[in-house]
Amino acid sequence: MSITYLEAIREAQYEALRHDPAVFLYGQDIATFGGAFKATKNLSKEFPGRVFDSPISEDAMIGMAVGAAVEGARPIIEMQFADFSSVGFNQIINQAATLYWRTNVPCPITIRMPSGGTAGSGPFHSQSMEAIYAHYPGLVIVTPATVEDAYWMLLDSVTLNDPVIYCEHKFLYYHLKADQIGERSLPIGKARIARPGRHATIVTYSAMVHEALRAAEELQLDGYQIEVVDLRSVKPMDTDTILASVARTGRLLALGEAFPWGGVTAEIIARVSSEGFHLLDAPPMRLNSKDTPIPYHPNLWKSHRPTTATIAAALRRLLRY
């Protein structure tokens, strides 16, 4: 008996619906059909009148969630793909993110964003939006990389009295399995040491955690012990854990699947450079996707995003310095 990352997301929503009558689900094709990825499979049957198909109206979907939250509801909104949240961007950053600051009324909504690339998905079904949303005050951005985090961080997101952008990685949906969900470990806001090491630190999140772990395995063959920090939430970013890791290793590689300009990896470098410059034995390094739209064909796609091979190559450069 094992459970996938995707099933954990479904189970968390089941639990949220079961636990709190204020929770409801709203999204495209999520009711009887069970969602484009089946993340809400059977939930409309199990919770009649609480799981709704929405029109293809990302702006209105988020706007309605904000209004519902004011009335005490705790909506979970499914974006069919994170890419389409750009249509609801205004309601996310101007309505949801500013509500508490402006009016003192909390906005407990969770927006699920199927994120990141899978082969053959192309420019509009592959994007990672976490940096865009992290830029705006008033939002919490979580990026679970494990089955356990997919489950517990979704439940924690629904409980939180603030808007949460829940970035679930599509590549992990079926590939990532665990024997069971396991106990809750860390709260939102705390990073996790996914692999301890002492020669260099990779700070990363979401699906790239697994690429980083594979690269660390590869480097181990050469006698290097690479520490991998899984951010879990990119905002808030657990700067303390990052700095503590860099203090142990003296070398930093910030790794992300998103586009290279600005973003989460730049933020990591900025924080370590300004707060932990004295800890560094080498210039901090970043690895991101290429600065083009995300390509369709697998040959191109595999070269567009960081892979175990490119991460290992970057680590070797970092260790040679």
Added chain:
Amino acid sequence: MLSVSLAETTTCSETDLTADFRDQFLLTYQHMLLSRVLEEKLGSLYRAGGRIVGGVYLGKGQEAFSAALGVQLRKGRDIYGPLIRDQAGRIAFGEPIIDTVRTYLGAVTGPMRGRDGNIHRGRPKEGHMAMISHLGSMLAVVAGGLFARRLAGTLKDSIGATSIGDGGTSTGAFHEGLNMAAVERLPIIVSVANNQYAYSTPNTRQYACANLVDRAAGYGVEGVAVDATDLAACLKVFRAATARARVGGGPQMIVGSLLRLAGHGEHDDASYVPDKARKDPAARDCLAVAEQFTLDHGWMNEAEIRELHEEVRRNVDQTFSKVSKEPTPDPFKENWQALSSADLVEGQHEA
């Protein structure tokens, strides 16, 4: 292209003028007058300079249309998402004018505490949504409140209402929100004040249908057109629309025709509005029309109207005088936290 509107404009006849109607007319007229006097004061403070930071956006000419909707709503039961030119509607809904003044002057005692200003104010927990500047986006928010109440079983006969202008109907948010409200068949009133100009852009550059109310059919919602300078007609239309919504009639789109009698904001002299438009019946001042209607029907005499003006002026002056002594925000006392979960605010942890 449909060149002739299918819509007929609703008017008020003598048979509509029941005692109850008269009472609501006079109450609404008082809200309109209070709004006008308050806004004149805001305008003069803006022109004097210094006290008001940022813009001043007035609803002159739109008071009848705005207040005729607000007065149908019950604060504490209904949800109201007003827009820029709804000072009169907000008063009619039950917002005290001190909230307006405190927000314009940035007093920490006000609902926005200096964090937001002027027309961007509300008390969401009291059903008064605080508009953001992005037009069309409040429609879905009001709809969401109603949706949540329906789920919780607390909707009963409560309704929502939100306002927009001719320009705002061109946004995707307006379309998405109204379509969603129609799909969910929510009890929401969408009032469209067609004041002919979106900032400086005339109707001819805004839409291509004969009358905006013709769009209602496309959304599958009820649509009614009204002369927005005629308070009696506005009251008749909004009374009927809110009554229909309360008993399950779904969204109601009301389009009022008028002319904005101010600039987009007080920084704008509206020189782009041609004289011809200003001489059109749509450019009538709804407050003067309402006063004449009151006199014609013997509901008030001229002395009573004068006295009312004086009383309203005193009320407004006293409110400004009180608020001007209140504290403005202190950046050192501000907590600078955009999240309600204080433990997740960045930079708050101990290094």
